[in-house]
Amino acid sequence: MNTRSRLFVLLAAVAALAAVAAVSVLRAADRAAEKDRPQAGGPAVTAGAVTLAPDAPRMVFRNMAWGPHRDELATVPAGSPEAARTASDVRCLRFYAAAGTGICLQSVKGAVQDTYRAVVLDARLRELRHFPLAGIPTRARVSPSGRMVAWTVFVGGDSYAGTNFSTRTSVLDTRTWALVANLEDFRITREGRPYHAADVNFWGVTFSDDTHFYATLGTGGRTYLVRGDVAARSVRTLRSNVECPSLSPDGTRLVFKKRVEGLSPDAPWRLYVLDLATMRETPLAERRSVDDQVVWRDDHTVVYALAGDFGADLWTVPADGTGSARRMMTAALAPAYLG
Amino acid sequence: MYVADSRGGAGTEVRDASRPGPRATAVAPTVLVLGTVSLITDVSSEMVTAVLPLYLVAGLGLSPLGFGLLDGVYNGFSALVRLVGGHLADRGGGRHKAVAAVGYGLSAVCKPALLLVHSLPLIGAVLAVDRTGKGLRTAPRDALISLSSAPETRGRAFGVHRAMDTAGALLGPLVAFLILRQAAEGYDAVFTVSSCVAALGVLVLLLFVPGGRGGVPAPASGVPASADPPRPTLRASLALLRRRDVRRLTVCATLLGLSTVSDSFVYLLLQHRLGVPDRWFALLPLGTAAAFLLLAMPLGRLADRMGRWRMFLAGHVALLAAYGLLLAHGPAYAVLLLHGAFYAATDGVLMAAASTAVPDELRGAGLALVQTGQATARFAASLAFGAAWTAWGDRTALTTAALALTVCAVCAVYLRPAPSK
Numbered sequence: 001m002n003t004r005s006r007l008f009v010l011l012a013a014v015a016a017l018a019a020v021a022a023v024s025v026l027r028a029a030d031r032a033a034e035k036d037r038p039q040a041g042g043p044a045v046t047a048g049a050v051t052l053a054p055d056a057p058r059m060v061f062r063n064m065a066w067g068p069h070r071d072e073l074a075t076v077p078a079g080s081p082e083a084a085r086t087a088s089d090v091r092c093l094r095f096y097a098a099a100g101t102g103i104c105l106q107s108v109k110g111a112v113q114d115t116y117r118a119v120v121l122d123a124r125l126r127e128l129r130h131f132p133l134a135g136i137p138t139r140a141r142v143s144p145s146g147r148m149v150a151w152t153v154f155v156g157g158d159s160y161a162g163t164n165f166s167t168r169t170s171v172l173d174t175r176t177w178a179l180v181a182n183l184e185d186f187r188i189t190r191e192g193r194p195y196h197a198a199d200v201n202f203w204g205v206t207f208s209d210d211t212h213f214y215a216t217l218g219t220g221g222r223t224y225l226v227r228g229d230v231a232a233r234s235v236r237t238l239r240s241n242v243e244c245p246s247l248s249p250d251g252t253r254l255v256f257k258k259r260v261e262g263l264s265p266d267a268p269w270r271l272y273v274l275d276l277a278t279m280r281e282t283p284l285a286e287r288r289s290v291d292d293q294v295v296w297r298d299d300h301t302v303v304y305a306l307a308g309d310f311g312a313d314l315w316t317v318p319a320d321g322t323g324s325a326r327r328m329m330t331a332a333l334a335p336a337y338l339g
Numbered sequence: 340m341y342v343a344d345s346r347g348g349a350g351t352e353v354r355d356a357s358r359p360g361p362r363a364t365a366v367a368p369t370v371l372v373l374g375t376v377s378l379i380t381d382v383s384s385e386m387v388t389a390v391l392p393l394y395l396v397a398g399l400g401l402s403p404l405g406f407g408l409l410d411g412v413y414n415g416f417s418a419l420v421r422l423v424g425g426h427l428a429d430r431g432g433g434r435h436k437a438v439a440a441v442g443y444g445l446s447a448v449c450k451p452a453l454l455l456v457h458s459l460p461l462i463g464a465v466l467a468v469d470r471t472g473k474g475l476r477t478a479p480r481d482a483l484i485s486l487s488s489a490p491e492t493r494g495r496a497f498g499v500h501r502a503m504d505t506a507g508a509l510l511g512p513l514v515a516f517l518i519l520r521q522a523a524e525g526y527d528a529v530f531t532v533s534s535c536v537a538a539l540g541v542l543v544l545l546l547f548v549p550g551g552r553g554g555v556p557a558p559a560s561g562v563p564a565s566a567d568p569p570r571p572t573l574r575a576s577l578a579l580l581r582r583r584d585v586r587r588l589t590v591c592a593t594l595l596g597l598s599t600v601s602d603s604f605v606y607l608l609l610q611h612r613l614g615v616p617d618r619w620f621a622l623l624p625l626g627t628a629a630a631f632l633l634l635a636m637p638l639g640r641l642a643d644r645m646g647r648w649r650m651f652l653a654g655h656v657a658l659l660a661a662y663g664l665l666l667a668h669g670p671a672y673a674v675l676l677l678h679g680a681f682y683a684a685t686d687g688v689l690m691a692a693a694s695t696a697v698p699d700e701l702r703g704a705g706l707a708l709v710q711t712g713q714a715t716a717r718f719a720a721s722l723a724f725g726a727a728w729t730a731w732g733d734r735t736a737l738t739t740a741a742l743a744l745t746v747c748a749v750c751a752v753y754l755r756p757a758p759s760k
Contacts, residue, residue: 006546013542017535024532025518028525035523093397113516115618134617136396154396155620165392168617181617197729198607266458291402307400 038067042310043331045069048086052097052123057339060102062092064311065331073104073125078297078337081314081329090125094137096295097121097336099146101174105137105153118151120174129177134168139244139293140334143207147175148230150205150213169202169215171230186228188217189236195219202226202235204244204293206254214238214245214254225256225274239279243269244293246302248319252276255284255294255302255319263289271304273319286317286325295335305333369487370496372547373480374503379540380443381504383450384469385511386533390519394526401459415718417474418711425478425707429571435479435486435703436550442476443544445469447537453530478707483548485694486702493694494647497687498639505632509625576704584696585705589712591751592689595655596716598744600662600724600737602627605678611733613671623675630679631686638683639691647692648755654684655748662741666734689713 001009038045042065050060050073059081063074069087073095076083092104093116102121107114116133118140135155142149152169171180180186183202188195201218208214211231217224225242228235245254253276257269267289272281284302294302302319305312310331317325395401428438449469456462481497488496514536515529522528579585600608606623609615615623642650661677664670690706697705720740727736 001546010542010546014539017539021532021535024528025521025525028518028522028528032523032525109520112513113621114519132616132618134620136393138396138402154392154402195729196732198604198725198733199729265460291400305400312400 035066035070036068039065039310042066043082043329044084045074045087046084047089050075050086050088050090050125052100052102052121052125052336052338054100054339057337059335059337060095060097061314061335062095062333063087063331064333066310073102074332076329078339088125090121092119092334094140094151095334095336096140096142097338098142098144100338101142101146101149102336103140103142103149103151105133105140105151116153118149118170118172120149120172128174131170131172131179138167139169139204141205141207141293142336143210143213144249145210147173147210148207148213149174150207150215152203152205166199167201167203167218169205171205171213173210173230180230180233183215183228183235185233187232187234188226189234190217190219190224191237204246206245206247206293208247208251214247216243216245216256223259225254239274242274245274246294246296248296248299250299253319255296257290257292271302271317273321282321284317284319284321285323286315288325295337297337303328303335366492366496366499367487367489369548370484370500371503372543373484374500376443376540376544376548377480377500377504378507378510379536379543380446381507382511382514383533383537383540384446385508386515386518386529386536387450387453389512389515390526390529394529395459395462398524398526399457415715417470418715420471420474421478421707421711421714422704424475425482425703425705426571426573426576428479428482428703429576429701435483436544436548438703439476439479439483439548440541440544442472442474442479443537443541445472445475447472447534447541450530450534450537454527454534478703478710481690481706481710482702485690485706486699487549490695492643493691494639494642494650494688495636496639497691498636498642498683501639501683501687502632502635505628505635509628509632571701571704576701576708579697579701579705579708582696585693585708587754588693588696589709591754592651592709593712593716594747594750595651595744596713597720598740598747599658599717599720600740601717601721602678604721604724604728605661605665605674608665608733608737609671609674612665612737613668613674615671626672626675627679627682630676631682632679634680634683635687638680639687642684642688642691647688647695650684650688651692652748652751654681654688655744655751657681657684659741659744659748662737662744666737666741 045063045065045067052060057078058075059078060073060075063069063072063085071091072087073090073092074085074087076085090104092106094105096103100123102125104119104121105116106119107116116137117130118133119130120128122128133153135153137153139152149172152167155166155168169183171183184200197219199219203216205213205215211229213228215226215228217226217237222240223243224237225239225245226235226237241258242256245256247254254274256272256274258272259268260270269289269291271284271286271290273284274281288306290304292304294304297303297316300319301316303314303316306315308330312333313330314328314332314335315325316328424438424442428435446469449465452465456465484496484500485493518525518529518532609623610620638650657677658681661674664674689709693706693709724736724740727739
């Protein structure tokens with residue numbers, strides 16, 4: 001082939017490849033636009049005031065139903081999850097709230113890349129303060145009193161075909177605005193001995209009060225349940241193979257995701273409940289792999305997200321191993337029970 | 340437009356009649372084409388790398404933690420693949436282009452494959468194949484660069500190639516971002532565009548890199564057949580280590596590799612020791628890449644003049660200075676600048692230095708050998724550094740690494756592989 005025919009082949013290929021690329025981008029753009037239009041048969045969503053005040057039992061969550069209110073915080077009465085949704089204009093990827101304090105982890109469009117931030121909200125969803133995030137939001141929690149806030153983000157994938165991900169977990173005091181940017185700075189006691197390592201990761205904080213919390217510590221390919229103390233800036237391990245613990249409202253039990261031997265590596269987790277007095281574990285009736293930090297609806301039932309037609313659906317299961325899993329609502333994520 | 344190095348005596352060169360004079364200033368067209376192929380391929384790869392975390396977490400709703408656990412195992416395999424790639428490329432008198440094309444092709448088919456797999460283990464497998472392709476193509480590509488450049492300008496040729504390669508790595512994330520801006524959650528569009536870009540890279544390689552015996556001098560020309568068999572055997576490739584220069588170069592590169600703290604640790608240290616804010620964390624690798632991009636060509640050129648081996652050592656002095664700044668709480672931008680300078684002074688420069696020591700017909704295997712020694716040492720260093728951090732904390736681990744680097748650098752000076760360039 002001479003240079004001319006080579007150039008011709010190149011130009012023809014560039015044209016063909018550019019066409020394929022353009023079509024794929026246009027189709028994806030169409031699909032994205034479609035998600036902004038309400039889907040027939042989807043939940044009814046109307047704009048309105050959303051509050052975190054404890055005046056009535058309600059649930060606030062990220063609405064994932066297609067339409068103009070997609071990804072906005074929305075609310076329904078706690079007792080009727082299928083009711084029409086009232087949506088605010090606050091968009092969050094992850095959300096949690098307690099006692100009138102909300103934490104919203106959201107993305108911010110930028111000129112050359114999107115960034116993420118954590119926004120602390122008051123009971124009327126007004127921003128109190130915001131903090132930049134180092135990665136993609138995954139978990140958010142508020143202490144029962146509404147004073148302490150914690151979040152976890154994923155950081156990583158920054159080298160050629162990089163496959164190493166890490167987490168960054170921060171804890172914030174909303175009274176003093178003192179921020180622990182990285183829980184990895186806390187003193188770690190692992191199985192009774194001081195421990196430090198470069199591969200330490202924390203995720204999934206759940207507060208027992210404004211000082212104490214439980215969380216997951218990952219290091220050396222294993223995960224541990226830790227109990228932490230914000231005042232003493234320390235954590236110690238309690239047991240292994242516990243991820244994303246969530247403390248019951250009465251403070252006696254943790255529901256967590258456990259990596260179970262022999263399951264497919266795509267779906268390795270099952271939900272378990274741990275009795276903190278006896279340290280006995282019981283599997284819950286949900287038989288599928290759950291990759292979420294569950295939320296307690298009351299002292300007997302937990303709520304969690306599983307993949308659904310609109311991104312995610314919320315399911316419930318009794319917290320004692322009995323009964324069976326039930327779908328509570330479609331197109332919703334990151335619920336918080338208030339009031 | 341290519342050059343056959345001297346194989347027999349010192350300093351005598353067998354030159355192709357079509358080659359321009361020794362003072363020629365232009366970079367060989369083949370180097371520019373290979374640079375273009377690398378640029379295009381890196382745009383494609385880095386598009387995927389940039390969106391992968393978001394795709395896994397937000398798109399698929401997965402927790403990718405511990406996703407990289409097999410990286411260690413894979414590193415060993417990757418080293419093997421590189422050696423195989425170098426050796427295969429030499430067989431048959433210069434199949435560099437063919438082996439490189441297989442490597443680029445393998446990575447290219449991984450991009451559309453990402454559209455089809457939706458679980459962590461399968462995505463991990465696709466990325467492993469992608470990296471196998473990268474391992475396979477690196478040595479033959481570098482062999483082609485060295486074989487198509489005049490010996491006295493190889494440092495610059497590699498510098499140009501590395502600069503183009505890095506430019507692609509910086510552009511990729513930008514392209515991915517622009518696509519996601521047009522189409523929210525359009526990860527499939529990112530993968531499709533990445534596939535098209537990767538295919539274009541392979542096509543440019545196939546169309547414009549001279550192939551087979553046309554691209555690389557036939558090994559038998561002007562050389563006694565007994566000394567240089569036309570099909571280098573595995574034994575011949577391994578016997579490279581019996582050559583003093585090759586052995587010393589490999590030993591030195593390996594020694595220095597043993598005291599190199601891996602990139603991810605450098606960024607972790609920047610954050611731990613210098614308190615770089617979280618929001619800048621994702622941008623740290625861009626700092627290194629930008630410095631690498633800007634310095635690759637000037638330092639490559641300088642290496643041609645002052646000696647590649649000296650430049651290689653100077654690069655490690657820059658790294659040592661970066662360690663020093665990390666220990667002394669110096670400014671973060673200076674650490675990144677020195678880190679980028681380290682790459683600019685060592686990455687392509689080592690290949691240019693190794694090219695001088697390895698005969699043409701074993702160029703692929705020779706370069707693969709040096710690269711593998713270095714990469715394996717760096718991986719071991721990374722494991723050791725992690726263990727040292729766990730046992731002693733980051734400060735002591737870094738001090739130890741700095742001492743080790745000093746000792747290794749002194750040894751390398753003492754072992755100096757070649758008195759000349």
